[in-house]
Amino acid sequence: MVSYELSRVAGAERAIIDPFLSDAPVRLSALASALGLRVISAQLPSGISGEIRPDPQTPAGFSIRVNKNDPARRQRFTVAHEIGHYLLHRDEIGDGITDDVLYRSSLSDSREAQANRLAADLLMPDRLLAFWKDRAAKLGEEDVVSFLADKFNVSAAAMKIRLGIE
Template structure:
């Protein structure tokens, strides 16, 4: 599907099977935020009962999620030195870990490097990345938005417009559309 300017927007979400693994309670809390650009990832975290903090982390650390032992609340820390678009992706990525790998988050948590590497397997990091892209770019909302301002052809301009409006990187847009 991947040559820009040649193909139409995909008719269905290439990551739908992963979203199907998210629990119905979590979906019910998250999906009301899927209305338009940009998706308020902090609001999603709050709805899930997760605290989000901007922190001075080492330069090689983008973020982490942990279960605080004192109050049993999940906490996401994002690197305050990262650009806002990166911080948004990091919050969504850590929410992905919460949704998909919650049983592996303990007091030590999961710490992700700038390349989104952690103590988890590459497969689990990929799942968290895919969930992050799904949260930041909800399929139907993005497709409807894109078709309202562009034709359905994928073009560099469309990808740039999606990235700007939805406050994500071009890499996230490409990842979401599968190229």
């Protein structure tokens, strides 16, 4: 089921996003670029996963920095989470939003939860997830969570949450 957050994204931005949600794993860097965002792999302080900051050099006016020391799958979630902030909260970004390893920032917990739900929709689109769950069953996959996590290039923990297992 598509989150309320993804349903709030409309118009031109939804038209940009939708084509990226048809193949797993979602090409997240290309999606960010299509939205006019720059993604930068950076040395961030320990405990900081990523941030979105104003950047007048980009078409969208924002850049995402992701901690290059985090595992690749965590970096993907961080980028999706920051895209979520851009799509849902750009009027609240101000000088920037920095998210710690638990995806908490100075924004309210509800705003962080919204960015997380939108990130999950971007990384693990509903229609694709249903297709690959069915495919896993037909292939006789014993560890469906790992199979799907690998297919979508996300952590097993993120996949379990998306599947409602945890």
